[in-house]
Amino acid sequence: MVTDHADDNELLRLAGARKSFRLPESGTVTPLDGVNLSIKKNEFLTLLGPSGCGKTTLLRTIAGFEDLDEGEVYLEGRAMSTVPAHRRPFNTVFQNYALFPHMTVAGNIRYGLEISRVSKMERAERVSDAIRLVSLDGLERRKPSQLSGGQQQRVALARALVNRPRVLLLDEPLSALDRKLRQSTQLELKNLQHTVGITFLFVTHDQEEALTMSDRIAVMDRGRILQLGTPVEIYDRPASRFVADFIGTSNILTGRLAKGRHGSVVQIDGGPEIHIRGQRHANGSIVDVVLRPEHLNLEKIEQDISGHLDATLENIVFVGSDMHLHARLKNGTPIIALHRHSRGAVGIGLAPGQTIKLYYEASAPHLMESDGS
Amino acid sequence: MSGHRTIERERTRSLALLLSPITLLLGIFFLIPLGITIVYSFLEPGMYGGVVWSFFPYNYGRLFGWPIGGGEEFEPLYIQILFNSLKYAVLTVIISLVLCYPVAFWVSRMTGMVKNLMLFAITLPFFANLLIRIYAWLLLLRPTGTINSALISLGFVDKPLNMMFTEFAVIVGMVYVFIPFMFLPIYASVERLDWSLVQASQDLGASPLQTFRRIILPLTAPGILGGSTIVFIPALGNFIVPSFLGGSKVQLIGNVIERQFLQARNWPFGSTLSTVIMGSVMTIVLLYALGTRSSFSRSARKGAGNG
Numbered sequence: 001m002v003t004d005h006a007d008d009n010e011l012l013r014l015a016g017a018r019k020s021f022r023l024p025e026s027g028t029v030t031p032l033d034g035v036n037l038s039i040k041k042n043e044f045l046t047l048l049g050p051s052g053c054g055k056t057t058l059l060r061t062i063a064g065f066e067d068l069d070e071g072e073v074y075l076e077g078r079a080m081s082t083v084p085a086h087r088r089p090f091n092t093v094f095q096n097y098a099l100f101p102h103m104t105v106a107g108n109i110r111y112g113l114e115i116s117r118v119s120k121m122e123r124a125e126r127v128s129d130a131i132r133l134v135s136l137d138g139l140e141r142r143k144p145s146q147l148s149g150g151q152q153q154r155v156a157l158a159r160a161l162v163n164r165p166r167v168l169l170l171d172e173p174l175s176a177l178d179r180k181l182r183q184s185t186q187l188e189l190k191n192l193q194h195t196v197g198i199t200f201l202f203v204t205h206d207q208e209e210a211l212t213m214s215d216r217i218a219v220m221d222r223g224r225i226l227q228l229g230t231p232v233e234i235y236d237r238p239a240s241r242f243v244a245d246f247i248g249t250s251n252i253l254t255g256r257l258a259k260g261r262h263g264s265v266v267q268i269d270g271g272p273e274i275h276i277r278g279q280r281h282a283n284g285s286i287v288d289v290v291l292r293p294e295h296l297n298l299e300k301i302e303q304d305i306s307g308h309l310d311a312t313l314e315n316i317v318f319v320g321s322d323m324h325l326h327a328r329l330k331n332g333t334p335i336i337a338l339h340r341h342s343r344g345a346v347g348i349g350l351a352p353g354q355t356i357k358l359y360y361e362a363s364a365p366h367l368m369e370s371d372g373s
Numbered sequence: 374m375s376g377h378r379t380i381e382r383e384r385t386r387s388l389a390l391l392l393s394p395i396t397l398l399l400g401i402f403f404l405i406p407l408g409i410t411i412v413y414s415f416l417e418p419g420m421y422g423g424v425v426w427s428f429f430p431y432n433y434g435r436l437f438g439w440p441i442g443g444g445e446e447f448e449p450l451y452i453q454i455l456f457n458s459l460k461y462a463v464l465t466v467i468i469s470l471v472l473c474y475p476v477a478f479w480v481s482r483m484t485g486m487v488k489n490l491m492l493f494a495i496t497l498p499f500f501a502n503l504l505i506r507i508y509a510w511l512l513l514l515r516p517t518g519t520i521n522s523a524l525i526s527l528g529f530v531d532k533p534l535n536m537m538f539t540e541f542a543v544i545v546g547m548v549y550v551f552i553p554f555m556f557l558p559i560y561a562s563v564e565r566l567d568w569s570l571v572q573a574s575q576d577l578g579a580s581p582l583q584t585f586r587r588i589i590l591p592l593t594a595p596g597i598l599g600g601s602t603i604v605f606i607p608a609l610g611n612f613i614v615p616s617f618l619g620g621s622k623v624q625l626i627g628n629v630i631e632r633q634f635l636q637a638r639n640w641p642f643g644s645t646l647s648t649v650i651m652g653s654v655m656t657i658v659l660l661y662a663l664g665t666r667s668s669f670s671r672s673a674r675k676g677a678g679n680g
Contacts, residue, residue, distance in 0.1 A: 065572060086575045098573035102591050111587075112577035163577065 011199055012039040012062070012167055016071035019057060019223075031057035032068070033223030039167070039201060044193050046202045048210040049220035050246070055203045058220075059169050062201065064088045075166065091160035092169040096176070097152050099144035105155050106131070106140040112163040130162040133192065150181050157189075161196060170202045174209060186212045207247045211235065219243050237366055244290045244368065251291040251335045254370055259283045263362065270331035275307035275362045286370045293324065295364035296337035298356065308359045311335055313352055327356060413644040422638035432645035451629065455649070458626040461540075461615075462608040465547040466601045469555040472548070473600065474593075477556065477563040495556055498549075507546060507617045514542050514618070538620030546614040551607065555600040562596025598662070606654055626650055 014037040020030035031054035039045050047055040060066045062073055064085030073080040080088060091112070099108050109130050113123045131137060134154040144152055153173055160168055170189075174182045190213045193200045204210055210217050211231040218228045219242075227239040238244035241252055255268040265273040266289050274289050281287050296309070311327035314334075325337040337358050350356070417429035431445040438447035480491050498506060513519050516533035524530045536542055566589065574584040612627030619625075626646060633643030 063576060065575075085572075086578050086580055090576075092573070092576045094569060094573060094576075096569060098567070098569040100570060100573070100588060111574070111579075115578045115583060159577070 009040045010038050011041045011076060012201075013037070013074040013077075014058070014062075014071065015074065017058070017061060017068050017073070018070040019061065019066065019068050030054075030223045032061065032071075035071070035223070035225055037218060037225060037228070039199060042197055042199055043215045044190065044200045044202065044213055046204060046210040046214040046217045047220055048204055048207060048217050048246075051205055053220040054223040055205075055220050056171055059092070059171055059201065059203050062167070063090055063092050063169055089166040090169055091163050091165040092171060093153075093156045093160050093173045095172045097144075097156040097173075099152055099155055099159070101144055104141050104143060105136060105147070108144065108155055109159045109162050111159065116163070126162050130158040133161070133195070134158045149176055149178075150185070153177060153185070157192075161192075161198065164196075165198060167199045167201055170200060172204055174204070175206070182209070183212075189213060211247070219246060221246075238290060238368065240368060241288055241370075244288075244366075249293050249336055251293065251296075251333075253289045253291070253333060254286065255289065257281050257283060257285050257287050257367070266365070266367070268329075268331065268333075271329050271333060272309055273307070274309075274365055276365045276367060277362045281367055281369065288368045288370045290366040290368065291335075291360060291364065293336045293338035295360045296335070296358040297360070298325075298337075298339060298358070300357075300359050306359060306361050308357045309335065311356055311358055313350060313354045313356050315352060316350060325350070325356070325358075327358070410644045410647055413641050414648045416641045418639045418641045422640065424641055429641065432642050433649075435642065436645060436649060451646070454624055454629055455626050455653070457624075458609055458650075459653075461543065461547065461623075461625060462605050464544055465551055465608040466555075466605050468544065468548050469552045469604055470559075470597065470601060473552065473556045473559050474597070477560040477596075480560060481564045481566075492560075495553055498553065503550065503613065504617075506550070507613060510542070510546055510549065510618060511537070514545070538618070538622050540619070540623055542618040543615050543623045543625075546618040547608055547611060550611070550614060551604045554607075555604045558599035558603070559593065559596040562593045562599075566592055602658055602661075606658070609654060610650055 014035050017032045017035040017037075018030070019032040020028055022028050031052075033054070035054075035058060037058075047058060049055050057066060061068055062080075064080070064083065068081065075089070100111065103111065106127055109127050110123060113126060118126070131140060134157055136151065136154055136158065139147065139151065144155065147155065153176070156173065174185055174189075177185060186209055189200075202210075202213065211234075214231055216228060216230055217234050219226045219234065221242055227234055227243050229237075234243065235247055238247060238250075244250040244252055253266070253268045253271070253274065255266040255271075255274070258265050258267055258273075264276050266276060266287060267273050268289075274291075276289070300306075300308075309329060311329050313325060313327045315324075315326035317324040317326065321340065323339040323341055325339055327335050327337065329335055335358070413424055414432055415428060415430065417425040417427050419425050430439075433439070435445040435448055436451050438449070480488060480495075483491060511518075514536040515521075516535070516537065518537075520536070521530075521533040525533065570588055570592070571584055574588045575581075579587065610627045610630075612625065612631045615623045615625045616628055616631075630643050630646045630650075633639045633646065637643075
């Protein structure tokens with residue numbers, strides 16, 4: 001269970017958060033199934049998961065728009081369940097921005113300050129600071145309908161930040177932007193978080209977004225947090241098949257661990273043996289091996305312990321900087337390798353149907369306990 | 374370039390074609406009678422009805438009391454009746470607004486069949502003839518009517534309440550007749566209201582009351598203004614409700630006009646009264662629109678620093 005011990009750096013804590021409701025068509029849904037989460041001061045934490053995993057419900061619970069069936073939200077040790085949404089020191093950037101259409105850009109940003117009766121002088125100063133912060137200078141008198149999607153997103157951000165919330169809650173704020181804009185905004189958001197020194201709790205289903213911006217990521221599925229860690233930890237050492245699958249592209253092979261005098265191998269059913277290094281798992285246990293596409297090379301690696309997979313090439317997909325090689329192992333398992341063509345896309349001399357060798361370092365495979373799926 | 378212009382011309386032509394029926398209809402059945410009314414208001418009444426074609430400004434003189442002649446006398450009662458009618462129309466607007474606004478929120482929150490059924494129920498009165506519906510109120514309100522018998526048999530009152538032929542009866546009747554016209558525009562604007570804005574307002578620290586005043590009210594104002602306008606205008610000229618439910622006690626401007634045309638056979642004076650009503654309605658609506666617009670922009674400019 002959850003202990004009441006909180007470290008000094010903790011700002012927000014969810015303890016045993018549970019929520020479920022009944023839908024007439026699909027029975028009982030449990031968007032939060034016992035969530036424990038501790039959010040540190042000034043961190044950029046991302047809730048990542050597929051749609052319907054409970055991440056938005058979690059955000060709305062913290063904002064105060066939904067009540068918990070069980071559990072509690074603590075802000076610096078103070079329980080929040082009796083505090084109504086409008087008294088909580090959190091502000092939200094909504095997915096559709098929810099800008100007030102009858103107010104100007106400045107009016108939207110000013111709203112929270114007017115409500116909290118900030119003096120007129122300070123108000124004007126903070127509004128113009130916020131406008132400068134999100135580079136909306138000159139658009140103060142426009143109405144939201146006269147702005148582009150990216151500009152609206154900035155207004156929503158400024159409107160929330162100007163109140164200096166303890167936590168800024170962001171509900172997929174970039175999903176309505178096109179790819180280019182989304183990527184530049186990701187970096188800006190990260191820098192902005194650094195500048196303002198406010199804790200960001202960011203919700204997204206886009207793993208790339210999560211990896212780019214976050215200090216820590218909480219991967220969610222079916223109302224539970226499956227793994228919490230830095231982007232590197234989550235990418236390199238996924239805790240389960242779901243996480244490995246959801247973050248980036250993974251080749252996941254299941255087999256039996258065999259420890260030997262000359263290093264350990266995982267024997268894949270009806271397939272190759274995969275050489276591995278380091279083994280926390282018991283000899284003979286069934287494990288899942290994760291091999292990222294970038295760990296598989298067409299050229300042999302000069303290393304003491306390394307291995308290779310024999311596969312039949314089925315497809316070569318050109319994606320610009322890289323090529324994705326879709327191949328199949330002898331036992332029928334599909335496998336994806338990434339080939340970075342430093343010498344031009346043509347002339348790697350490969351064709352579908354060809355047999356290829358995919359080399360990997362023994363330190364590359366990541367072992368997880370098999371969940372049997 | 375020339376292809377573009379052809380499309381443009383094509384569009385203009387089809388637009389003209391599509392708009393011509395309504396233009397003709399309004400032109401013939403609205404503008405011409407309106408012109409006739411205004412012209413008649415400056416003509417002399419004929420001895421046995423009809424008009425005499427000579428310029429005769431004394432119809433207006435009879436209303437407003439400028440130099441009187443031509444056998445007409447200044448009668449301040451008409452202006453009094455006009456103001457009284459304004460009072461009834463404003464009351465009708467206020468009461469139906471207060472009744473409709475919360476109901477619109479309630480209905481907009483309903484789902485599926487229940488909602489459709491509710492909207493159907495609200496428009497249901499349109500399916501029955503107006504006179505029959507007014508007669509129904511007569512049966513309800515008269516001393517031996519349903520309401521009084523019920524009150525007496527339940528022991529709330531000893532003798533029947535005098536509700537028939539009172540101001541109360543007229544107001545009830547007017548509100549009853551005009552309430553769907555108030556409801557539908559309000560409902561349309563409430564239905565369009567984006568509830569995520571309400572949540573955003575809450576998120577920014579606004580209490581329910583502040584959210585109502587600064588977000589919900591301004592965003593549903595077009596419906597309120599629209600509903601109030603289309604209730605106010607016909608309510609001001611209505612003569613059926615006061616003549617059935619108000620008897621001789623409640624005389625509104627509509628009744629006076631009706632009598633000028635049908636009983637006194639003084640078409641020019643009837644036309645004068647109609648023109649004056651039309652003029653005052655247009656002035657009031659215009660002032661109202663201008664007033665609300667400037668007060669909105671003022672509150673937007675200064676923000677609600679006090680709230």
